[in-house]
Amino acid sequence: MENSPSDRKNAVLVWISEDDDLVDETKELCSSAGYTIIAEVRQSKDQPHTRYYIGPGKIIELKDIEGIDHLITPVDLTPSQIFNMGKMSGLTVVDRIRVVLELFRSRATSPEARLQVEMADLKYQLPILREFIHQGTLSDRPGFLAGGEYRVDYYYEMARKRMAHIKDQLRILRKRRGMTRTLRKRRGSHLVAVAGYTNSGKSTLLNAISDARMPEKSVDTADRMFTTIATSTRKMKGDRDCIITDTVGFIRDLPPWLVEGFMSTLEEVFESDIILLLVDASEDKEKATRKTLDSLDILRRGNCSGKIILVMNKMDAILEGSDHIIPERDLPFEYFNTIDAQIEISARNEEGLEDLIKSIEALLPDLFRVRIELPLTSGSERIMKIIRDRSIDLKIDYSGTLATIECRMEERWAMSLKKMLNAEGGSLDMEI
Numbered sequence: 001m002e003n004s005p006s007d008r009k010n011a012v013l014v015w016i017s018e019d020d021d022l023v024d025e026t027k028e029l030c031s032s033a034g035y036t037i038i039a040e041v042r043q044s045k046d047q048p049h050t051r052y053y054i055g056p057g058k059i060i061e062l063k064d065i066e067g068i069d070h071l072i073t074p075v076d077l078t079p080s081q082i083f084n085m086g087k088m089s090g091l092t093v094v095d096r097i098r099v100v101l102e103l104f105r106s107r108a109t110s111p112e113a114r115l116q117v118e119m120a121d122l123k124y125q126l127p128i129l130r131e132f133i134h135q136g137t138l139s140d141r142p143g144f145l146a147g148g149e150y151r152v153d154y155y156y157e158m159a160r161k162r163m164a165h166i167k168d169q170l171r172i173l174r175k176r177r178g179m180t181r182t183l184r185k186r187r188g189s190h191l192v193a194v195a196g197y198t199n200s201g202k203s204t205l206l207n208a209i210s211d212a213r214m215p216e217k218s219v220d221t222a223d224r225m226f227t228t229i230a231t232s233t234r235k236m237k238g239d240r241d242c243i244i245t246d247t248v249g250f251i252r253d254l255p256p257w258l259v260e261g262f263m264s265t266l267e268e269v270f271e272s273d274i275i276l277l278l279v280d281a282s283e284d285k286e287k288a289t290r291k292t293l294d295s296l297d298i299l300r301r302g303n304c305s306g307k308i309i310l311v312m313n314k315m316d317a318i319l320e321g322s323d324h325i326i327p328e329r330d331l332p333f334e335y336f337n338t339i340d341a342q343i344e345i346s347a348r349n350e351e352g353l354e355d356l357i358k359s360i361e362a363l364l365p366d367l368f369r370v371r372i373e374l375p376l377t378s379g380s381e382r383i384m385k386i387i388r389d390r391s392i393d394l395k396i397d398y399s400g401t402l403a404t405i406e407c408r409m410e411e412r413w414a415m416s417l418k419k420m421l422n423a424e425g426g427s428l429d430m431e432i
């Protein structure tokens with residue numbers, strides 16, 4: 001859901017010089033979340049103030065800025081900093097996580113995503129609430145949980161109960177998703193996940209590379225952060241049976257408890273056979289490399305065992321002759337040998353997709369040419385269906401009561417079919 005201009009909230013962005021490199025990304029997050037930054041205040045300072053993040057003198061100066069009601073920081077604040085800054089400035093204090101949470105909340109459409117967001121929101125609010133109780137100055141609480149009718153300690157208790165309930169619900173949903181994934185694998189599908197930094201073009205790629213028989217099912221794309229926060233799964237184009245899943249975008253420095261909340265979504269990535277790690281190649285190389293490292297780090301922390309294809313996207317938008325490829329030798333040694341292929345594409349213009357599909361297929365188990373003789377009996381229809389499902393380049397020749405079939409299939413299917421065929425009086429020969 002996009003915020004209409006009238007919903008936009010006016011804010012001042014404040015930060016200390018130590019956090020300079022987080023500012024641009026925070027501005028993008030704010031703009032996606034419906035904030036208009038009408039003033040910026042930077043303080044030269046190496047260390048954040050323990051109670052106020054920036055110096056208290058600077059906060060008092062904020063009172064002179066007209067038309068603002070929110071104070072935003074590009075870093076995560078402690079509950080006491082949120083309390084103290086809010087009290088001193090009279091503004092609603094919004095740190096980086098809260099911006100991300102607000103974004104997630106506005107984008108959560110599936111029941112699971114809504115529960116995940118609610119859980120993350122409660123986890124975020126509880127320590128702050130505890131601080132407010134601790135300070136015991138509820139009458140002048142500055143804008144936090146504004147409009148709430150509950151007494152805070154009652155709310156605190158309710159929140160804890162609600163969290164326990166959500167945890168159970170999420171466990172059930174997660175189990176169900178795990179089962180679907182196992183079934184798909186058993187049926188022989190290869191799982192491919194599209195992962196990468198937010199706004200790198202993951203959903204655009206999913207729409208372009210999946211079977212377009214259901215265009216009404218296309219996934220939302222937009223030039224903003226965290227358009228997608230739930231997963232979508234489609235059948236991939238190409239000869240092989242691949243199921244492809246779009247996932248929530250990565251972003252740097254999210255606190256572990258928030259990432260954990262979305263881990264079950266990321267499980268689709270960690271459990272996949274192949275991960276397409278998307279990189280926006282139109283960004284400057286330093287930024288793209290940093291984001292690639294952040295993404296690889298998340299994959300590593302999730303014990304991801306799949307093969308990784310680094311997909312340089314938005315190649316249509318790069319300057320002629322500019323250098324955008326990230327050579328493996330530029331990555332820190334712990335990533336040595338983690339990238340199985342690197343491909344350049346433009347998901348939006350559908351360029352390079354055939355090569356991408358080829359490189360995905362090259363990482364799948366080899367296909368063997370097999371020759372099958374299947375006597376046509378009452379049981380043969382079932383076997384024929386399995387052969388059709390598990391093979392490509394199928395040629396069938398019927399003569400009398402015998403079908404002679406030539407096709408290509410993976411060794412594991414050939415092996416189990418061989419047993420079935422022998423029991424039916426048929427045969428299967430593999431060409432190595």
Ligand SMILES: Nc1nc2c(ncn2[C@@H]2O[C@H](COP(=O)(O)OP(=O)(O)OP(=O)(O)O)[C@@H](O)[C@H]2O)c(=O)[nH]1
Nearest residue numbers: 199200201202203204221222226227228249347348
């Ligand atoms: N120029 C160019 N733009 C692209 C390309 N692929 C995607 N985009 C644009 O990049 C923006 C983000 O695309 P999405 O597909 O929504 O990106 P995403 O990775 O799914 O983003 P989140 O779901 O927000 O994490 C959109 O404006 C797309 O049109 C491309 O190949 N070239």
Ligand SMILES: [Mg+2]
Nearest residue numbers: 202203227228
């Ligand atoms: Mg998306």
